[in-house]
Amino acid sequence: MQKHDGHPPSDDLLQQSSDSGIMYTPMIELLNLTKKFDDFTAVDQVTLSVAAGEIVALLGPNGAGKTTTVRMIGGILRPTEGRAIVAGYDVTGHPREVRRRVGFLTEHPGLYLRMRGREYLEFFGGLMGLTARETERRAIELLDKLDMREAWERRMGTYSKGMRQKMALVRALLHDPPVLLLDEPTSAMDPHSARLVRDAIFTLRDHRRAIVLCTHNLTEAEALADRIAIIRRGRIVALGSIAELKHRLLGPPVMELQLACPVDGVLDLVSNVVKIDGYGDRWLRYTTSDPQVTNPRVLQLLASQQAPVVTLSELPRSLEEVYLRVIEEM
């Protein structure tokens, strides 16, 4: 597949690096993708690529354009401008081929509640071109993985919310697509089910599926995604790995040093090496843009003074802080 030029806008927030160590085989490439509904621009010049074996989370407020973006990637909506190449096919020229290669978990499960799980999956398997035997084998395998084998013969109207969500996920995965678009995959699920789904998503990533995740659950995005794209008013306003975004938006990491002795004795020494942001009785914090160099020096210094170090760790900063910073600033 020819690599299309997916260079993002020059804004330093919009960097498409692959620090996560993913070998870059793009399965989804969006170039200036735009969607207008009459006078309203729902998606505006979105440029993004997602590699095989990569999970990119789309975050953004309600109405930001996430769902419209994934609908275009899924070949359901036709872009007004720009291009989207999915699994080697242009969504405008070959929407059916794209739909064959995409598994789409919609925001609402949208099941036919009078049908049994078996009938439902046989129906979608048939539409995807699978034989009855293939559908059954694949469905049972997925249902087992998600711990809902019992759902096979039950009417879907009797399912719990979480089961409906999982059945919708099975439907999306049934034809083993190379590209997955997951809109709120664990909403309405209990913690155990959510864990099973997250594990399934990790397995899919390990099997080199390209995954786009739309979610409002920032903890989940942080746990699952290799990269984050924050969308606001139809535009990607921040893009990068979580570490990159934190660094760029919240500044260099803040380290916290816990000692087994009072810090007074070492405060002056440490302040010669790093800028101290604050301290307490047995702890101190400093900011460093280069922890690989600074932290060993600090530890060396403390060791030379025989100051007993309990822990040295980066102060946790959540994705939520990054998200709110982006949304408030833009």
Added chain:
Amino acid sequence: MAAIPWKKWAGAGESIQTVRILVRREIRDALRDWRIVTPIVILTLFFPALMSFVADLALDWVARYGAPIIGERIIPFLLMVVGFFPISFSLVIALETFVGEKERNSLEPLLATPLTDAQLYMGKMLAAMVPPLLAAYLGFAVYLAGLYFFKGWTPEPELLILMIALTTAEGLVMVSAAVVLSSQATSVRAANLLASFVIVPMALLLQGEAIIMFYANYGVLWWILLFLIVVDVILVRMGVHLFNREELLGREIDELNLGSVWRTFKAHFVWERWFFGRDVEKGPFWLKLLGTICGLYLRELPALLRRSWLAFVLVGIGICGAVFVGCDLASRYNLPAEALRLEKLTPEMFTALPDWGWLPNFTPLGIFINNVRALVLAWLLAIFSFGTLAVALLMAPLAIVFFFAAQAARLGYDPLLFLATFVLPHGLFELPAAIIATALSVRLGAALMSPPHGTTVGENWLRALAEFTKAFLALTLPLLALAAVIEVYITPLIVILTFSRL
């Protein structure tokens, strides 16, 4: 590379298989809904059996009073009713197809599959059609079995074929129209409200069919069947053309945006000034005015009429039909010789025309208003009939004219002279005016069927409306005014001068 036939067939086979999967699921789902199954069962088994019993009683009752003819007509009429009741449910199922799925959020997963728009549309349509139609056929069987059992009555093959064909065509009209409504509505409630556009014409049609059945004029019913088949073709084509997954997903609220409506209308209504290559915009007022007039009459209107060539062809076919109908009626219904004494016509007879009751005042204003009213009515009818009734309304007066021309020929007058004197003087202006207005009304009616790619139905309709308005104001009205003056002051003179010498 040219398509290999077997590949084409393989593609068609795959399409049929996909549609079959869709239809099977829809029917299975529908048949699990007791609200659908219960009435179908009642109307399929209980109601036809009841009708059979009623027909039996009615036959005996009217026979006692020596009016067996009424009984004979009741049986086919009830056969039609027995078939129609179950197919009325197809409307309910079809109205719900797309918009119901959208409300239940089950549409998007379906749209995410490799189904094409045509496969999805056909699958939904067939799914809505098949159960009620099967119920209707079963209802026929139950009703006829009952009649055979009670009375030993069997239908004529023509009647049976006609009833089956009419019921099928009526079902298809209702379903295809309802599927169009369902794919365009934003909620089931809105779709149900819009269903009046299907229910009211169908109710009127059924009443008409009932009257015809009591006259046992089955020839007319065959013509109705042909009409329904044409409407079916139009509606299915329209449905396939208008079905758009983007619209289905994108449209959440249908808001009446008058500002946007006006802007679209205006964009298609205005035209460019032009005056033989001169820079009109920078010129004085008189040049701008000339540019406006020349731009309209020398460029805009000719281009508009050229674009409407297909509508003119259809109107032309209608005119030929009117000539045929007029001559055919004249050959069947002869006027007495004294009713058409052209050599005895006087100016007073023309001015006394309104005394006939249905003709306008014989003044330029009276005739002008009458013609404008007729063309506006044609325009209105065109909107609700895909343009067909506008052509019918033009055909009616033309058929009358040719009826009289043929009668004149039969009575020894020269029909060409008749047309040249009675019609040609004002017809030179009135006919083009009527033809243009009718053709653009046809275009307006047809605008709903097939908007060009990238254009919405509303936009295409507003464009057709703007073009109709432009041509009506700039061509039709001036021509009609001129024709009215000629018709009052010149045509009678020519007629009297010509025929008084005979």
